[in-house]
Amino acid sequence: MNKKIYMAAFLLMSVSCSKQEKNPLLEDFNTPHATPPFEQIQTKDYLPAFDQAIAAAQQEIQSLANSSDEPDFENTIVALDAAGEKLNTISAIFFNLNSAHTNAEMQKIAQEVSPKLTEFGNSIYMNPQLFKRVKYVYDKREQLSLLPEQSTLLDKTWKSFVNGGANLEGEAKERFKEISIELSKLSLQFEENVLAETNDFELHLTAEEDLSGLPEGVREAAALSAKENGKTGWIFTLHAPSYGPFMKYADNRELREKMYRAYNSRGNHDNAHNNSEIIRQITALRLEKAKIMGYETFADYVLTNRMAESPAEVNDFLAQLLQASHPFALQEKKEVEDFARSLGFKEELQRWDWSYYSNKLKQEKYALDDEMLKPYFKLENVQKGIFDLAHTLYGLQFKEVNNIPKYHPDVKTFEVYDRDNSFLAVLYVDFFPRPSKSGGAWMTEYQTQHIRNGEDIRPQVSLVMNFTRPTENKPSLLSFDEVTTFLHEFGHSLHGMLSQNTYNATAGTSVYRDFVELPSQIMENWALEKEWLDTWAVHYQTGEKIPAEYIEKIRRAANFQSGYLSDRQLSFGIIDMDWHSITHPLKDSIVDFERKAMQPTEIFPAVEGTCFSTAFGHIFGGGYAAGYYSYKWAEVLDADAFSAFQENGIFDPVTAESFRKNILEKGGSEHPMTLYVRFRGHKPTIDALLKRSGLR
Incomplete structure (x- = not known):
């Protein structure tokens, strides 16, 4: 997942404008469920709204x-959590749209406003009088008889101040402030x-022979892209629905190489968009910031507030999984090489050959291909299947509505209700790629669930994806990977929508980074279950139910190249940890550093000019620095957790209710391992993951 993290502004305020200068961002939202009035907001409104709110x-x-009042939990800790509602709302709207529907003016505003928000955050955490009040309450914590969620909020507030530099003085404090501001600018520029x-890249083809191997739907999408750009022929781009199928099906090896090099050299060209120096x-x-705080590395600094409590624990975890998966990855590469040779391939197998020949091998072994499955995965049917699954497990009901403002015509809006018909949440869904949207898929929120003045403020959750668009002749037909992506992000949304907490800082997805992927990744398991697929997967033209043999093929192919896929994911976690375990600023080549770090996971020769790190937005543009390992960490949790559903039935209401009550509703109100053990009855081990992946 990816959830976007925004500056929390700790204030309680009311801002107004003159009648001549009304700014919709600064007024109460007179919309259903007080949702953002997107249709009224203009780009020019953001900067003055931020300035006045700050x-x-x-x-x-x-x-x-x-304040002259004696500090206590309510007037200090709760007050801080409850404060900042308007500024938080403005920040959520702006930064969500800066990822989902941006423009040059918004990007310019982001560069101007982000340092201001960082500076404001510094002024909170480094306010000595405020910190004194927080410390007073924290020091008395054993005497306060706090409930678990209250204890968690107090501990989280205390750590936020300490990690935010509250104990720093003099030059160290000023330098910490400068670093925080500079990092906020650099991360935005990276993205x-x-x-x-x-x-900026497009592969424009005009000769039909260059389309050899590409399925009809892929050709239609490329033709539509060309038409929309006023050109003849076919246009392929680096957006996932275009890039992925091209690499998998295109017979023309030179064109596959061209696409591969373009995708994997993003941010590594000698131009205005080069990210190499930004990474340095x-x-x-980050290293300097960690050292100011008394830590040897940035990873040490970050991991003080994770389930994995040290770089050593993370590295041992990654090494343990790599030891299990790498021998399988090497065998899988040899199998693909031998298969390619049997088809007459005589060159050295390169990275741009992998997807192409792997797909052909998969068809040979399992008679399974995305193109034969796509007709059964019409987007609207997938959506219904996932919504119905949430209804079966948790009693949720989804009502599509048209009276909630949208930021783009592609967006769909839903009201979500509980089994007793009580209102739970607003859900926005934004499915398709466009030039104004970042790549990937993520869940975020415009409003987090919390209690305010005794009222349960329900969340406003958004799912943003980059799925295959409909063409002039076909509806949106998803690949199996896109189905699992939908399930994944929807799992994040459940974590937000089902939240039943008191405080902003403990609600929904406000959990440890290496726990946040459990609710999302566990949902992917249902994609392999015939019992679920049978409830919705029908051919978009004939209405025929997906054949049982297709489902069996999906299940048998589930671990196809699981060693390679595990190695690939581990390589991302390893390079992340290496980048954030440096003890001195890097002076050597970015590419050389990356290749050395990722070498234990490699099965292919290096490709000159490519660099993964220069487009690794999770750690250089998002919030996963020294935290990307959490995807594999959460796989251990989700494999063990889903085994409870397998033992009791994948729709078992008792198991589902336990997962809802102990995991989804609890957010970050208690330590994640406490919540997990309460649900599962024991701590997880990697055994369930290795067994599920066929690596043991």
Whole structure:
């Protein structure tokens, strides 16, 4: 997942404008469920809204810090959590749209506003009077008889201040502030560069023979792309629904190589969008920040607040999985090489050959291909199947509505209700790629669930994907990977929508980074279950139910190249940990550093000019720095957790209710291992994952 993290502004404020200068962002939202009035908001509204909200916040925070009341849990810790509603709302709207539907003006505003928000955050955490109040409450914690969620909020608030530099003084404090501001700018620039590089490339083909091997649906989508750009022929891009099928099906090896090199060199060209120097700066500044805080590396600094509590524990975990998977990956490569040779391939197998020949081998072994499955995975049917699954497991009901404002015509809006018909959440779904949207898929929120003045404020959740678009002749037909992606992100949305917490900081997906992927990854398991697929997967033209033999093929092929796929995911976690385990700023080549770090996982020769890190937005543009290992960590959790459903039935209401009550509703109100053991009855081990993956 990817959830976007925004600056929390700790204030309680009211901002108004003159009648002549009404700004919809600064007023109460007179919309269903107080959802953002997207249709009223103009790009020019953001900057003045931020400026006014921050100015008012600075006065409010100082008032709280100067309070003469004796500090206690309610007037200090709860007040901080409840504060900042308007500024938080503005930030959520702006930064969500800056990822999902941006433009050059918004990107410019982001560069201007992000340092201001960082500076405001620094002014909170480094306010000595405010910290004194927080410390007073924290030091008395054993005497307060707090409930578990209250204890968690107090501990989280204390750590936020300490990790935010509250104990720093003099030059160290000032330098910490400077670093935080600079990092906020660099991360934004990194993401903007990746988006620009993705959008700047197109493979424009005019000769039909160059389309050899490509399925009809892929050709239609490329023809539509060309038509929309005022060109003849076919256009292929680096967006996932275009790039992935091209690499899998195109017979023309030279064109596959061209596409591969373009995709894997994003951010590594000698142009204005080069990210190499930005990586140097980000990693050096993160290291300096960690050292100011008394840690040897940035990974040490980050992992103080994770289930895995140290770099050593993470590295041991990754090494254990790599030891299990790498021998399988090497065998899988040899199998593909031998198969390619049997088809007359005489060259050295390269990375741009892997998807192509792997897919042919998969068809040979299992008689299974995405193109034969896609007719049964019409997007609307997949959506219904997933919504119905949430109804079966948790009693949720989804009602599509048209009165909630949208930020783009592609967006669909839903009201979500519980089994007793009580309102639970607003859900936005944004399915298709466009130049204004970042790549990938993620869940985020415009409003987090919390209790305010005794009222349960329900969440506003958004799912953003980049799925295959409908063409002039076909509806959107998803690949199996896209189906599992939908399930994954929907799992994140359940974590947000089902939240039943009191405080913003403990609600929904506000959990340890290496726990947040459990609710998402466990949902992927249902994609392999005949009992679920039988409820919705029908041919989009004939209505025929997906054949039982197709489902059996999906299940038998589930572990196809699981060693390679595990190695690939582990390589991302390893390079992340290496980048954030440096003890001195990197002076050597970015590419050389990456290749050395990822060498234990490699099965292919290096490709000159390519670099994975320069487009690794999760760690250089998002919140996964020293945390990408969490995807594999959560796989251990989800494999063990889903085995409970397998033991009791994949629709078992008792198991589902336990998962809802102990995991999904609890958010970050208690330590994640406490929640997990309460659900499962024991701590997880990697055994279930290795067994499920066929690696043991």
